[in-house]
Amino acid sequence: MARVLLFGRLSDLAGWREREIESPFLSALRAKLAGEDADLGAALAGPGVQVALDQVIVRGDAPLNASTEVAFLPPMSGG
Amino acid sequence: MIRLTFEPFDPGALLTAFAADRIEVGAVATFTGIARAEAGSTSVLELEAYPGFTETEIAKVAGHAKVRFSLDDFAILHRVGKIAPGEAVVFVATAARHRRAAFEACDFLMDYLKSKAPFWKKEHGPDGARWVEPRAEDHADIARWDKETST
Numbered sequence: 330m331a332r333v334l335l336f337g338r339l340s341d342l343a344g345w346r347e348r349e350i351e352s353p354f355l356s357a358l359r360a361k362l363a364g365e366d367a368d369l370g371a372a373l374a375g376p377g378v379q380v381a382l383d384q385v386i387v388r389g390d391a392p393l394n395a396s397t398e399v400a401f402l403p404p405m406s407g408g
Numbered sequence: 409m410i411r412l413t414f415e416p417f418d419p420g421a422l423l424t425a426f427a428a429d430r431i432e433v434g435a436v437a438t439f440t441g442i443a444r445a446e447a448g449s450t451s452v453l454e455l456e457a458y459p460g461f462t463e464t465e466i467a468k469v470a471g472h473a474k475v476r477f478s479l480d481d482f483a484i485l486h487r488v489g490k491i492a493p494g495e496a497v498v499f500v501a502t503a504a505r506h507r508r509a510a511f512e513a514c515d516f517l518m519d520y521l522k523s524k525a526p527f528w529k530k531e532h533g534p535d536g537a538r539w540v541e542p543r544a545e546d547h548a549d550i551a552r553w554d555k556e557t558s559t
Contacts, residue, residue, distance in 0.1 A: 406528055
């Protein structure tokens with residue numbers, strides 16, 4: 330079960346901040362989330378949204394294991 | 409020192425602690441950012457961070473600043489959570505042998521923190537809440553440090 334975290338406007342849009350989701354790949358996780366909530370799926374794929382796996386930014390697809398922390402990060406605003 | 413805190417803090421006490429016992433440093437510069445009321449349009453500022461990730465990203469840039477400006481030390485304390493107008497949002501202190509380096513490093517760190525640091529900012533006002541993106545000025549402020557590097 331990957332631990333999925335949403336930040337900023339993404340968590341407001343989804344109505345949740347953190348969930349455990351079973352998925353072998355990041356691409357499959359995106360598809361699963363988009364299947365449940367099309368607006369969220371589109372937002373996660375939107376411009377400027379980055380993904381961190383275990384707190385490291387990744388591009389493209391990647392395998393997930395049972396303890397991977399997957400964070401979707403909308404454009405950062407600074408403090 | 410890089411730290412995030414949900415609690416209000418006293419910038420004066422932080423400066424006193426930071427400046428103590430520095431017999432060879434010569435210069436300490438500080439900046440304190442304070443939440444604005446925006447003439448009543450913002451009743452509460454809310455900042456979200458990604459604990460661990462946010463500190464690590466700030467540490468990368470602060471480490472760069474330490475080398476670039478030959479700092480002896482730095483301190484960054486940043487509020488997260490809900491912040492009322494008039495409360496301190498951010499405190500940056502830099503220590504160097506001479507004032508120019510301390511001033512410039514403090515300025516550089518603030519330009520980074522205001523434009524690119526991993527925070528998500530929401531303003532709560534009488535008309536509801538909205539997520540805020542950096543202003544064009546914030547991007548221009550951090551970009552001028554790139555120019556200074558290349559010339």
